[in-house]
Amino acid sequence: MRSSLALIATAGAVVIALTGCTAPAPAPESSPGDSSDAVVVSGDFGEAPRVEFPTPLSPSETQCTEIIAGEGDVLEEGQMSLIGLAVYNGASGEELQVTGFGDDEPVPVTVSTSTLPGLMKGLTCAREGSRVAVVVPEADGFGPDGNPSLGVQPGDSLVFVIDVERAFPSRATGSVRLTRDGFPAVVLAPDGRPGITVPKADPFENTEVEVLKAGPGPVVESGDQVVVQYxxxxxADNEVFDSTWANGSPTIVTVADGEGSQVIPGFAQAVIGQQVGSQVGVVIPPVDGYGDQASGSIPANSTLFFVIDILGVI
Incomplete structure (x- = not known):
């Protein structure tokens, strides 16, 4: 998983309080305005920007101006992206945080209602390869109390300059495949969230993997960091014990055949060797799961079933 620097670490504030059929692409939730157009940004994409703007900037709503054009559709709810992020106090011009550019690891953020509202709205006007300037009023920022620990006083606006280095889909995009008899049934909601029905029969004795959607992307190798929804x-009871869909964001995990894996062996086995864009279902007996130890709400000696969307390799 990736770490971020001070501002984002302090603020689940700025990354959390900051981190089938084809539907038409959603419209951006922010658009250019006088304030975002007043932000002058120079420097190459992917490198720390040089940013100037008149103070104070006081927009009535979140504004977003694309500085460098990207490709593809704008980001939508549920998508994770890897970004470079520069944050400024829009009232004073003070730099609050610059991270994810140059040799710094980019910061993973997801377009989500759990994200700072102004940042979420700004991300929906960006696309992979975009550099955007976003100006956020108090109402879409830290609210009437501000965040003095970050140098944001009540009434202050925020300015974000964001480079979207990579964007991942929110769900698997591969071609649907049929599964064998006796395998758990999976039905997808319009947003891609899986509904699962486990058969009333004894589970498989070994780890068994079925490709539910066959993706077209690169093959996942042992040791890769993978972006997944699951x-x-x-x-035994068909009860959900964990879901990135319920948490509102994909996650990044390392999958490996042995040491270094961040997931149980059966999960890693299901993902390694698959192509990005695939969705897999995997039955995991206790020997490749949590064995004879309970884990959270999972009883000891439990057979598990996962539906995993493989969204990208980092």
Whole structure:
């Protein structure tokens, strides 16, 4: 997983309080205005920008201006992206945080209602390869109390300059495949969230993987960091014990055959060797799961079933 610097670490504030059928692309939730157009940004994409703007900037709503044009559709809810992020106090011009540019690891953020509202609205006007300037009023920022620990006083606006280095889909995009008889049934909601029905039968004795959607992307190798969405249920009672869909964001995990893996062996086995864009279902017996130890709400000696969307390799 990736770490970020002070501002973002302090603020689940700025990354959390900051971090089938084809539907038409959603409209951006912010657009250019006098304040965002007043932000002058220079420097190459991917490198720390030089930023100037008149103070104070006081927009009535969040504004976003694309400085460098990207490609593809604008980001939408549920998408994770890797970004470079520069943050300024829009009232004073003070630099608050610059991270994710140059040799710094980019910062993973997801377009989500749990994200700072102004940042979320700004991301919806960006696309992979975009550099955007976003100006956020108090109402879409830290609210009437501000955030004095970050140098943001009540009434202060925020200015973000964001480079979207990579963008990942919110769900698997591969071609649908049929599964064998006796395998758990999976039905997808319009947003891609899986609904799972485990058969009333004894589980498989070994780890068994079925490709539900076959993706066109690169093959996942042992040791890769992978962006995934998943839902896991226990075979015995079909109860969800963990889901990135419920948490509102994909996650990044390292999958490996042995040491260094951040997931249980059966999960890693299901993902390694698959192509990005695929969705897989995997039945995991206790020996490749949590064994004879309970884990959270998972009883000891549980057989598990996961639906995993493989969205990208970092």
């Amino acid at each position: 839902t896991g249920v226990t075979w």
